[in-house]
Amino acid sequence: xxxxxxxxxxxxxxxxxxxxxxxxxxxxxxxxxxxxxxxxxxxxxxxxxxxxxxxxxxxxxxxxxxxxxxxxxxxxxxxxxxxxxxxxxxxxxxxxxxxxxxxxxxxxxxxxxxxxxxxxxxxxxxxxxxxxxxxxxxxxxxxxxxxxxxxxxxxxxxxxxxxxxxxxxxxxxxxxxxxxxxxxxxxxxxxxxxxxxxxxxxxxxxxxxxxxxxxxxxxxxxxx
Amino acid sequence: xxxxxxxxxxxxxxxxxxxxxxxxxxxxxxxxxxxxxxxxxxxxxxxxxxxxxxxxxxxxxxxxxxxxxxxxxxxxxxxxxxxxxxxxxxxxxxxxxxxxxxxxxxxxxxxxxxxxxxxxxxxxxxxxxxxxxxxxxxxxxxxxxxxxxxxxxxxxxxxxxxxxxxxxxxxxxxxxxxxxxxxxxxxxxxxxxxxxxxxxxxxxxxxxxxxxxxxxxxxxxxxx
Amino acid sequence: xxxxxxxxxxxxxxxxxxxxxxxxxxxxxxxxxxxxxxxxxxxxxxxxxxxxxxxxxxxxxxxxxxxxxxxxxxxxxxxxxxxxxxxxxxxxxxxxxxxxxxxxxxxxxxxxxxxxxxxxxxxxxxxxxxxxxxxxxxxxxxxxxxxxxxxxxxxxxxxxxxxxxxxxxxxxxxxxxxxxxxxxxxxxxxxxxxxxxxxxxxxxxxxxxxxxxxxxxxxxxxxx
Amino acid sequence: xxxxxxxxxxxxxxxxxxxxxxxxxxxxxxxxxxxxxxxxxxxxxxxxxxxxxxxxxxxxxxxxxxxxxxxxxxxxxxxxxxxxxxxxxxxxxxxxxxxxxxxxxxxxxxxxxxxxxxxxxxxxxxxxxxxxxxxxxxxxxxxxxxxxxxxxxxxxxxxxxxxxxxxxxxxxxxxxxxxxxxxxxxxxxxxxxxxxxxxxxxxxxxxxxxxxxxxxxxxxxxxx
DNA sequence: CATGAATGAGCGTTCATTCAT
DNA sequence: GATGAATGAACGCTCATTCAT
Numbered sequence: 001x002x003x004x005x006x007x008x009x010x011x012x013x014x015x016x017x018x019x020x021x022x023x024x025x026x027x028x029x030x031x032x033x034x035x036x037x038x039x040x041x042x043x044x045x046x047x048x049x050x051x052x053x054x055x056x057x058x059x060x061x062x063x064x065x066x067x068x069x070x071x072x073x074x075x076x077x078x079x080x081x082x083x084x085x086x087x088x089x090x091x092x093x094x095x096x097x098x099x100x101x102x103x104x105x106x107x108x109x110x111x112x113x114x115x116x117x118x119x120x121x122x123x124x125x126x127x128x129x130x131x132x133x134x135x136x137x138x139x140x141x142x143x144x145x146x147x148x149x150x151x152x153x154x155x156x157x158x159x160x161x162x163x164x165x166x167x168x169x170x171x172x173x174x175x176x177x178x179x180x181x182x183x184x185x186x187x188x189x190x191x192x193x194x195x196x197x198x199x200x201x202x203x204x205x206x207x208x209x210x211x212x213x214x215x216x217x218x219x220x221x222x223x224x
Numbered sequence: 225x226x227x228x229x230x231x232x233x234x235x236x237x238x239x240x241x242x243x244x245x246x247x248x249x250x251x252x253x254x255x256x257x258x259x260x261x262x263x264x265x266x267x268x269x270x271x272x273x274x275x276x277x278x279x280x281x282x283x284x285x286x287x288x289x290x291x292x293x294x295x296x297x298x299x300x301x302x303x304x305x306x307x308x309x310x311x312x313x314x315x316x317x318x319x320x321x322x323x324x325x326x327x328x329x330x331x332x333x334x335x336x337x338x339x340x341x342x343x344x345x346x347x348x349x350x351x352x353x354x355x356x357x358x359x360x361x362x363x364x365x366x367x368x369x370x371x372x373x374x375x376x377x378x379x380x381x382x383x384x385x386x387x388x389x390x391x392x393x394x395x396x397x398x399x400x401x402x403x404x405x406x407x408x409x410x411x412x413x414x415x416x417x418x419x420x421x422x423x424x425x426x427x428x429x430x431x432x433x434x435x436x437x438x439x440x441x442x443x444x445x446x447x448x
Numbered sequence: 449x450x451x452x453x454x455x456x457x458x459x460x461x462x463x464x465x466x467x468x469x470x471x472x473x474x475x476x477x478x479x480x481x482x483x484x485x486x487x488x489x490x491x492x493x494x495x496x497x498x499x500x501x502x503x504x505x506x507x508x509x510x511x512x513x514x515x516x517x518x519x520x521x522x523x524x525x526x527x528x529x530x531x532x533x534x535x536x537x538x539x540x541x542x543x544x545x546x547x548x549x550x551x552x553x554x555x556x557x558x559x560x561x562x563x564x565x566x567x568x569x570x571x572x573x574x575x576x577x578x579x580x581x582x583x584x585x586x587x588x589x590x591x592x593x594x595x596x597x598x599x600x601x602x603x604x605x606x607x608x609x610x611x612x613x614x615x616x617x618x619x620x621x622x623x624x625x626x627x628x629x630x631x632x633x634x635x636x637x638x639x640x641x642x643x644x645x646x647x648x649x650x651x652x653x654x655x656x657x658x659x660x661x662x663x664x665x666x667x668x669x670x671x672x
Numbered sequence: 673x674x675x676x677x678x679x680x681x682x683x684x685x686x687x688x689x690x691x692x693x694x695x696x697x698x699x700x701x702x703x704x705x706x707x708x709x710x711x712x713x714x715x716x717x718x719x720x721x722x723x724x725x726x727x728x729x730x731x732x733x734x735x736x737x738x739x740x741x742x743x744x745x746x747x748x749x750x751x752x753x754x755x756x757x758x759x760x761x762x763x764x765x766x767x768x769x770x771x772x773x774x775x776x777x778x779x780x781x782x783x784x785x786x787x788x789x790x791x792x793x794x795x796x797x798x799x800x801x802x803x804x805x806x807x808x809x810x811x812x813x814x815x816x817x818x819x820x821x822x823x824x825x826x827x828x829x830x831x832x833x834x835x836x837x838x839x840x841x842x843x844x845x846x847x848x849x850x851x852x853x854x855x856x857x858x859x860x861x862x863x864x865x866x867x868x869x870x871x872x873x874x875x876x877x878x879x880x881x882x883x884x885x886x887x888x889x890x891x892x893x894x895x896x
Numbered sequence: 897c898a899t900g901a902a903t904g905a906g907c908g909t910t911c912a913t914t915c916a917t
Numbered sequence: 918g919a920t921g922a923a924t925g926a927a928c929g930c931t932c933a934t935t936c937a938t
C-alpha cells in the first residue's frame with residue numbers, strides 16, 4: 001500500500017524526464033547538474049534518485065522514452081496510403097513542429113554515444129528499429145508494386161536515414177537553415193530512389209505502358 | 225624579452241591543440257580536464273593559460289584551426305578538372321581517411337555550438353565559407369556549361385551540405401555504417417542534382433542531341 | 449487501542465535488534481544505514497522509529513540487551529562449583545562459540561563509547577556490573593577459603609578484566625590468533641592470581657601442609 | 673623546479689596527519705569529514721588531495737606513520753640492559769604519556785580493520801613487526817641466559833601482546849582505569865612468564881644454584 | 897615566461913528522518 | 918500503528934583557474 005498511486009508515480013517520472021530533457025538540451029549533459037533538474041521539476045535531490053538510479057540512468061531513460069514514442073509514429077507510417085506524403089509529414093514533424101530543444105538533445109545524444117556505451121547501445125537499438133521498419137515497409141510496398149526502388153532497399157533506406165540525420169543536424173546546428181525550401185528539395189531527391197508508382201484510383205493498375213521504371217536508373221550498390 | 229622564439233611559441237601552441245583534439249574527441253569537452261591536456265601535451269597548467277585564456281578559448285582555437293585547414297582543401301576542389309571526382313575524393317577523405325576521433329570531435333563541436341555562442345559563431349563562419357565556396361564554384365561551372373544544376377545553386381549546395389553532414393554523422397555514430405557501399409550511392413544521388421556535362425576533350429560538345437537538362441526535372445524550392 | 453499485542457511488539461523489537469546487530473557488525477555503525485536494517489528486519493523505515501527514536505537509540509538498545517544477557521551468564525558463574533573451570537568456560541564461550549560478528553560489534557561499541565556519552569554510559573554500567581559481580585564472587589570465595597588471591601581482589605579482578613578484553617580484542621582483530629593455544633596459557637596466568645584451593649570432596653581440607661599462598665608472591669599495587 | 677621545497681611539502685603532510693589524527697580520534701573515521709580535517713589543518717579541500725588520494729589513504733597514512741614510529745621505539749627496547757624495566761617503560765609510555773586521543777584512535781583503527789582490508793593489512797603488518805621483534809629479542813635473551821621463559825617464547829609473546837592490547841583498550845575505554853595500580857600488577861604477572869635471571873654485576877653469572885627456574889612452572893601450550 | 901601547489905565553488909550522491917496516506 | 922516516498926543538509930571529491938616562486 002504505497003503512499004502514492006502508480007499513476008501519480010508515473011506522472012512524476014514523466015515530469016522529471018520532461019524537465020531533464022529541456023535542461024539537457026539547453027546546457028548539455030555535463031553542464032546540467034542534478035540540482036538544475038530538481039529545481040526545474042520542483043523535486044528534491046533525494047527524490048529524483050527514487051526514480052532514476054543515477055544521472056546516467058536519467059539520460060538512458062530519456063532516450064528510451066524517445067524510442068517508445070518513435071515506435072508509435074512508425075506504426076502510423078506503415079498504414080499510410082501515400083508513402084511519400086507520410087514521409088514528408090514525418091520530416092516536417094521533426095524539422096518544424098518539434099521544438100528546437102529536441103533536436104539539440106538529439107545531437108547531444110549522438111555525441112554522448114561516441115563514448116558512453118550504454119547510451120550508444122540504446123541509440124543503436126533505436127536506430128535499428130527505424131531502419132528495420134523502413135526496410136520491412138519498403139519491401140512490402142515493392143512486393144505490392146506500389147514502389148519500384150531504384151537500388152537495393154537496404155541502400156535506399158541507408159540513404160534516407162543519412163539524409164534524415166543530415167536534416168536534423170543542419171536544422172539543429174545551422175540557424176540559417178530554411179526548412180521550407182529544403183524539405184521539398186529533399187523529398188525530390190528521395191522520390192526517384194523510392195520511385196512510387198502512381199496509384200490510379202478505381203482503375204486497373206499496371207497498364208502495359210507504365211513508363212516510370214525505365215526512367216529510374218539503378219544507382220550503385222555492391223550488387224546490382 | 226621573450227625567452228622563447230615566436231616559432232617555438234607557435235609550435236607549442238600547435239602541440240597543445242593537437243593533444244587537446246585527441247583528448248576532447250576521446251572523452252568529450254566536459255569530461256576532459258585541463259590537466260589531461262597538460263599531461264598529454266607535456267606542459268604545465270600554468271603555461272597552457274599563456275596560450276589560451278580558458279578551456280573555452282582552447283575549444284574555439286581548435287575549430288579555428290580546422291577552418292584554416294578546410295580552406296586549403298577547398299582551394300584544391302575549385303581547380304579540379306572533374307568536379308564530381310573531386311567531391312567523391314573529399315567525401316572519401318572525411319569518411320575513410322580521417323581518424324574516428326576527428327568525426328567524434330565534429331559531433332562534439334556541433335553539440336557545443338547549440339549552446340556556446342562563441343563556438344556557434346566559429347562553426348557558422350566555417351560552414352559559411354564552405355557553402356560560399358561551393359556556390360561560387362558551382363556558379364562558375366554552370367556559367368562554363370560544365371554543369372547544369374537541376375535546381376537553384378543555393379538549394380543544390382544546401383542539399384550537398386546536408387548530405388555531407390549526414391554522412392559524417394552516421395559515420396561517427398553508427399558503427400555498422402558501410403562507407404564502401406554508401407559513398408557511391410550518395411554520389412549517384414548528388415550527380416543528377418549537379419548534373420555534370422560530359423567533357424569531350426578537344427572536341428566540340430555535342431549539341432545536336434537534346435541536352436541533359438530536359439531529363440533533369442527541376443526540383444522544388446519556393447522559387448523556381 | 450493498539451493494533452498489535454504487547455508480545456508481538458516485543459518480538460518485533462527483538463527482531464530489529466537481531467538484524468541491527470548483524471548489520472552493524474558487518475559494516476560498522478556508520479556504514480550501516482537505517483534502510484539496511486529495515487530491509488534485513490523486513491520493516492518499514494517509518495515503523496522502525498516507533499521502536500527506536502533514532503539510530504543512536506538503536507545502538508544503545510543493542511548494548512542494553514547485551515548487558516541483560518551478560519547478567520544471566522554471571523548468575524551461573526557464581527553458582528559454579530569450580531571457579532576456574534567456569535571462568536575457562538566463559539572465556540571459551542566468548543572466544544570460540546560466539547560468532548565473529550559479536551566480537552566485531554564489541555570493538556565497534558568500545559570505539560563508539562569514546563565519543564558517544566550515551567554509549568559510554570551503557571558500556572560503563574555493563575562493565576561495572578561484571579566487575580562488581582567478580583569482586584563479590586571472589587570476596588565470597590576467599591571468605592570461604594576456596595581461593596587465596598595473591599593480591600587485593602580489586603586488582604585481581606582488574607587484571608582479569610584487562611586480560612578478558614585483550615583476549616576479545618585479539619580474537620577480533622588478529623586473524624592469526626590461536627585460541628586453542630592461548631586460552632590455556634591465559635588460564636595458567638590467571639590461576640596463581642586467584643590461587644584456588646584444591647577442594648577435597650567430603651574430606652577435611654588439608655591444613656597441615658604449608659598452603660599455596662606462601663609460594664604466591666603478593667603482587668604490586670599501591671597498597672598491599 | 674617545484675614551487676614548494678621537499679621539506680616544506682613533508683611538513684605540510686605531517687601537519688595534515690597531525691590534525692587528521694586528532695579529528696579521527698575525537699569523532700571516529702566516519703563522523704570526521706574531510707572538511708573537518710581541512711579546517712583543522714588550515715588547508716583547502718583541494719590541497720589535501722595533493723597529499724592523500726582519498727580519505728582511506730589518509731587513514732592508511734596515519735597507521736603507516738605510527739608503524740614507523742613504533743619501529744624506532746623497538747630498536748631502543750632491544751638495546752636496553754634491563755628488559756623488564758624497558759617493557760615497563762614502554763607500557764608507561766603508551767598508557768600514561770601518550771595523550772588519550774592516540775588510544776582512542778587505536779581502538780578506532782582496530783574496529784576499522786575488521787572490515788577495511790587495507791587497514792587490516794597495515795595493522796596486521798604493524799602487529800607482526802611487534803610480535804617478531806619481541807620473539808627475536810626474547811630468543812636472544814634466552815640464548816644469553818638472561819631470561820628463562822616459562823613457556824614457549826611464541827606463547828609468552830602472544831600473552832604479552834594480549835595483555836598490552838587489553839591495557840590499551842581499558843585505558844581507552846574505562847574512565848575509572850587506574851594505571852598507577854594496574855601497571856605494576858601487570859608487570860608482576862608478566863615477570864614470571866619471562867622470568868628474568870638476576871644479573872650479578874661483576875660476578876660470574878650462572879651459578880650452579882640458580883634457583884628461579886625451578887619455581888617457574890611451565891604453563892600450557894600445545895607442546896611442552 | 898614556466899611551474900605546479902593551492903584554491904574553493906560546486907559536483908553527483910547518500911541517508912537519517914518525517915509525515916501524508 | 919504501518920507505510921514508503923519525500924526531504925535536504927551534508928558527504929567525499931573534482932577541476933578550471935591562479936599566483937608565489
